[in-house]
Structures are given as C-alpha cells and as structure tokens.
Amino acid sequence: MTGGVGGLLLAAGAGRRYGLPKALAVAHGRLFLDIALAALRDGGCDPVVVVLGAAADRIRLVADLDGATVAVNRDWSSGMGSSLRVGLHTLRSTGVSAAVVQLVDTPGVTAAAVARLAAHAGERTIAAATYQGRRGHPVLLGRAHWSGATRMATGDTGARPYLVARARTLLAVPCDDLGDGADVDRPAGGPGDVDA
Template identity: 60%
Template sequence: MGCEPTHAPEPVAALILAAGGGRRFGRPKALIEVDGRLLVERAVATARAGGCAPVVTVLGAEADTVRTEADLDGAVPVDNPDWATGLGSSLRAGLAALGDSAAVAAVVLLVDMPGITPAAVRRLVALAGPDTLATAGYGNRRGHPVLLGREHWAGVSALAIGDAGARGYLREHESSLLVVPCADVADSTDVDTPADLDRVVRGSIVAVVDG
C-alpha cells in the first residue's frame, strides 16, 4: 500500500504594527515594559507561538532605539518613515514588505494589545487562505487579531489611510468577513495611557497572556 503524500502547511505571516509615538502615553508603546518584557517583544513571541512565519515588525518612532533595546527574535524590522501620518501607513509598509514572501495570508497584530494570546492567533491561522478575511470577535465587538488573505492585500493598502487601517476594506467586504470568537482566550484592550498600563500590571490582562 502506497504512502499518502504529505504537504507542509502554507505559511501565514504576522504583521506587527509598532511604529506609533505613543502620544497619550508619553513614549513609543513598543518600548513599554509589561511583566519584564517590552510590548514589541511580547507581540513577536505571540505571533511565533501562534504559528506565524515570517514575522514582520513595522517600526517608526524611535526605531533605532527599538532595534537596539528589543529582542525581535528574528522578526524582520521594517521602517515606516511616514509613521506620524497614522496606522494606515504602517499597514501599507508591512504588506509591501511581505509582497515577496510565500505567505498566503497575514495576521495583523497591534503592539499595544498585550492581552492577545497565541491561542487567538492560532484560531485565525487555522482559517488562513489567500481569499480569507477574518477578525477576532469579543462578544458584540470586533478586534484584533485580523487575518488578511493575500488576494486582499492590494485592496487593503489602497484604503489604509490615516488611522483607519483595514476597517474601510473590511466594511466593504462584510459579507465575506469571518468573525472568530476569541473572548475566552484573549483580551483586545489596548494600552493607551499609564493608567491602562497600571491595570495591565495588576494582572487583568497579563493573566490572560501568561495563564
């Protein structure tokens, strides 16, 4: 009896948006430390543990400092000189950097959401295909991670203006958007201020990440 051929799973990239200056916080959020690790390091580790490769990290504010101080664990750093124009420019830069990769899709993570877990990433990776659009769901709210199939990258980039990110594109493709429940394994709260960080340190989000 012959052996069934085996095929390696198609690669799913991770795109970590970590370029912002953290105006409300007072410094770039990529360099904020939570539970002994910089937020950008946590995001890279989450993406890798979630099954993503390659991992691209888009840097902007204090990019040189992030490169020096953060252990990016083999993630590819991409500089976004237009980071001050908003998150959309970082999304465009990251998708452009993935253009030559073999990835069929990209999982988008924001650096200021330390409650996103590998389990949440894996749920989206499991659905990945070149035509897939998916977002994590938290009750009646949608959040990150977001999965963008390769066939959508050009359209997402065309609409990623200012801080809108992929929202406009996802809205236009609502009928094909998959919402993946993740509230039981992750928390998509973002860290915008020192008060938010205090809450994270008290364990409301760290427990979800490390538990």
C-alpha cells in the first residue's frame, strides 16, 4: 500500500556558471540547500531525499540535513537526469504515492507552493507549479510516472522530456501568489530560465 508524498531535492551539480555548487550558495543568509529542504519539509513532504554529488562531503558539514535521507549521485557530472534516477530509486522503498521534485537553485520556492502542489498528490498525478503561466518548480510526479520519467531523463534535462510528452494531461498549479520559481544561475542573483 502506498500513500503520502515524499520530497526529492536535486542538489548534486557543480554550479559551473555559478562558480560553486549551488547547494553552498547563500540567499538571505541561508544556504540554498537549507532553504529548499525547509520548503519541502514545511510543505508537508515526508520523507525527504536530498541527492548530493559535487562537494558532497563539504555540503554534509555545513548544511542542515537533519531528518533528510541523503543519496549520493556518483555520476553527478552526467547531469540532472542521473540525480533524478538516484532520488526516485531511493524513494521507491518508502511507499509514498508521489514525489515533489525540487531543484536546489530555486530559492524563491516556498513551503506554501510545495504544499499547494502536494495537495494534488496521487499515484497517477503529474503536475507542475506555474508562474506567470510558465511551467516551473516544483514538479509533482505520481509513482506511476517514476519509471517513465527516469527512462527519459538524460543529461541536464531532468524530467522535462517526460513532462513535455504529457503536456495535455499535466496539471498546472498556479503559484504566482506564493513565491518565485525562477532558477538562479549567477551569483548576482539574476534569475535564469525556469526549466522543468
């Protein structure tokens, strides 16, 4: 029997454009990783899996990982797709019916946005937060979609090809009033393209 919603935080990248792993970047005096992890926890996700890769040992020393399951992606340099596979594989044994997938470089995503998305959780649900009508993060993947999403996840695309292929059935969950889903690509804090 499955039930509940888990959180999956993808935080394995080296942050080449940023100049350091984004898990170690800081916004408002807090690590990006701590902000994203708190949003998942406070948004009702249990359990929460954090996928680390680049600088994993350093991140473990400075981040607040209490209560999170840490999975290390040894193949992190191949891109986000491998981290998605590692994370969903780790969640398989938990019995949750769905996973809220969050990226570490979207510090504007709030617990309220996570909770709004998680409210739609179900084994067959596929949904994404939207901002100004554009799909962003977090993304909700019902358990029935995990195998397909991981098969299509290659390089830095993550679940994007899977979501695009299911655009007609994907539930758009407006979160404009609850936060900002833009990803931060540069230290100046300028938002980059939101990619789901």
